[in-house]
Amino acid sequence: MRRKPITPMDPRASQYGIAPERVTKRMAAYPEMTSLLIKDLFADTPAVIYPHEEGLTTVRKAAEAALSRVDMSMIKPRDSVNVLASHHGFTLLGGEPYAELLRVVRDVIAERTGTDNIRLRAGVGLRFRETEEYIKRYRLDEHFKGKARGVAPIDEGVAIQTEIGTLYGIKAVYDADWIVHVHNSDVREVHFHRQVDRAVKPFGMSYARIETRSTYHWNMGPRGANFTARSIFESEFVKSKFAFAAFLNMSPSGVVGVTAENDLYVLNDQLTVEGLTYYGKIMTLLGEIDECIVGLDFPCPVPYVFAAGVIYANFVGANDDLFDLDKGLPPYTWYTEAFYDKSGKPLIDSIMPVNPAIKMVVHNYAWGGYPSAFFSEHIPTIVVGQQQAELFNQDPQNLSYMQYAVVANGLDEAMHFAYHAAKTDKVIIFDGAMGGINVSHSLADMLQAKAPAVAKRVDRELMPKWLKQRGVSPT
């Protein structure tokens, strides 16, 4: 007896997506869909504290416990503190767990240090008002007593002297005596950071100016990219302001706990191991899929919609091992995207094609605000609804997305076409289902059959190699 599909996250009102009422049907609603729980695929799946029957209380308690072990004595009663956040946390499990962590961090700093000058600075990716929307949605402005704001990479900058030269941060991120780095360990963009210095990444990205982000994506190479972040974090300027970090510790099934540390590198090493442990198996398993239709059905940009904690961009590269640092260019990353010539051929032979298992994409619901034309250019894509097509046509980052995609009036037509054209009944839905993954019955059978062998291979072969490549000990 198969499980019912997991209810996907509701559409969100945002200037970057179509209005929620336009999303009239979800892919998980079809009778041929079922769900798999991560814990039923892999026996060593860690227990989660959220989702939980007690709701957010578990997150609050875990955050308080983790913060009780952190030294805050450097923060004096009259000091200013910037609590640094990033958009991504608000896309996890409905966003409330991350919002709650931010609230607890503020409460505990105020209580332990006596300062009331605590500001929230929430960084973004390429949708400059995204965290403004979240600040309103989660009423963080009230919690931070009117001192909450979104910051963007084109805002005024500050030069930061690093071991490799000058890089640039967002001035408003650093305009306090102390900074507190509040993030999450969801692996997300493995194609970019390659699970190297995951905990440090925001210093080179959501807290950084355009010059620094451009350094990451153009100047450093596909495996050196995240060194941009480390260079900034290693600078005297940043070190002199850094108080501590607090992370929502994630797994594909949900929140595993909260970790807080004064030494970011201790946390970094812990998260490197846990990230590989928690996500390595499911990513490898998804790479075993031989053919499928992909459904995009989640309120965030095309590459970031996710299934079982794995983002679509990583499934596009799942025909290779993204954690293996011997592999230079993943099938999709921005360096790879740049290296296709005008006729659409790779400039060098070692560039792998995008995941050939993806026969067709049904774009039922995903936002703009991220350059996504590569996906529709390389993979047959059906976009549901003229309004959604129009949204992309009006997005300066996606002016050619619809040049390569076709439009269906509704989801039913799109699915009908996809089944006929792709000639497979295997479907995987990237709809952010909590704790598991929504797939068709046929794909569920396949994943279940393959999971034990994948688990064995990851434990015995891949994990030791991944850890060695990162110079991290499993303990």
Add this chain to the structure above:
Amino acid sequence: MKVISLKPVVDQAKCIGCGICAKVCPAVAITVTAKKAVIAEEHCRGCGGCNQRCPVEAIAMVRMEKPYQVAVAIDDVDYQAITRLCVAAKLHPEQIICYCTTTRAEEVAAAILKGARSPEELSRQTGIRMGCKVECIQPVLRLLQAAGITPERPPGYQWYGLTPTVWDIPEAVKAKYNSRGFYFDEDIKLLEQVVHASVKKEEGK
């Protein structure tokens, strides 16, 4: 090349004259006159940066009745000169250097060879940096530097300057971090393979 299909419209009643839009505009198309933002439409390339940063949301992006295209032709420029400039910037002429507009290095190189002297001029002429407004500033500055040009910064935060590349990382720094999963020398090798991949156009000549 970029098709411009959107234009910003300022709600004069809402505008408080703070000047932030002018400071972020990558095409330097905005001035503040009598405490109101004024947009020079002929320079605007529809990126929406002003709309996204105005603190009082006084700028709306509206569809243009007649979209138009900006592009710099490469056919009337010596392709070997284009290639030399790109390779000096450690870029392949046919590689993309702006993901949003799919602008390739050769077009920006051609614009520089034809006289463009700053990121702003390059944005106005080719449309580069007119999508996300974030990622492609370094290849633009690298190409200008390779042409021996040190552009003057406009009076805002449009861009601050060139940053280091993987080729600039001192050996001592590499040695310090190599064991942590940063494959610096391997990435240099890979990037150089791309830079020196055969240039079809040149071969055809």
